[in-house]
Amino acid sequence: MSDAEAYYEIAMERAQAGDMATAVELFRHASDGGHGPAAFLLGSILKDGGQYAEAERHYRRALAVGLPPEPPGLVEECEVSMGFIRSKLGDPAAAEQFYRSAAARGHVVAAFNLGNLLARTGREAEAEKVWRQAAAAGSPDAAMNLAEMVGDRGDLIEAERLLRQAVDGDLTDAITNLANIRLQRGDPYEAMALWRKAVAAGDHNAIFNLGIVLMMVGELDEAETTLRQAEAAGHTEATQHLKRLAAARRRRQ
Structure with a gap:
């Protein structure tokens, strides 16, 4: 067993035991020794912690030395993370290259992120296509953006x-x-049913x-009753509509 592999195995044991500080140092040793999975x-740990520069260095090493075929998709995940980091660090051109590479191999999140990047840079027609x-391919987030x-x-x-595709994908928004x-298309009753579902999912608006x-x-x-709940939740316009509702009641009397 190589030193890098030994560091990696001990790092995994420390991570599973909850000792992430030690695990990170051991992963560093393994990565510096050319261990791709480490x-x-x-890189993933550092990215989640906002340490983008160091995360990028380790992701690039992982791509350079190679990643195993199992579990599948590690290369694509690495490229998506690199796209995210390059975008965060103000390099949309490099981010686009990484997203395109992963998307070309069927990574749906990469395609969604690529569309977002294209839309942010004013390339709406390309964003729509992506x-x-x-x-x-089943991305509810892409369906929602495209719907807008x-x-x-x-x-x-x-x-x-x-x-409807996005709703089936459990997106509350x-x-x-x-x-x-549905309201615009003249169906207030389905609109109400949908808003009841959104309320149950915690959407205060x-x-x-x-x-x-x-x-x-x-x-x-x-x-x-519903508008009073909205008012209690801090929706300022609810108060005005409660006054209108009271006026409507008076007219009915």
Whole structure:
């Protein structure tokens, strides 16, 4: 057994025992000895801790010395992390190269991140193409971003289809966005059902929206209860709508 392999195995034991400080030092020794998996794991630990410069050095070493085929996808994960770091350090061109490399081998998160980078740099048409590929591969985040893009163009039918995909992927924000589209398309009752689902998922803004639609359809008692919950949660506009609700009640009398 090489020294690097020995350092790696002891580092894994210390990490499993919760002694991360010792594990990190041992991973450093293993990485410096040319151990690819140790370099990859150390890069991940350092990246999560915001130590991007050192993380990058170890990720580059992992790519240079090679990573094992099992578990699959380590090279792509390494490239995605390098893309993230290069983007954080103000180098979008290098970030794009890393994301493209991983995306070309089917890494869905890399494709999603690439789309985000392209959109941030004003390349919306390219971003749309990449997000479509990622959404087709099952990325709910890409579907949601794409839904916003096509919705801004006025294509509410496709936006709704994409948002339903994102909702199926358990994105709470997508539930709210889908509710807004259902309301725009004249279906307040499905919008209410969606906002109830968002409220159950902890979306405080959805409480306010639910209260407004309940007012729209004349469910004033539940609207008042819901808007008071929104007011208690700090939604300032809820107070104004409670006053309007009280006025509506007076008109009914």
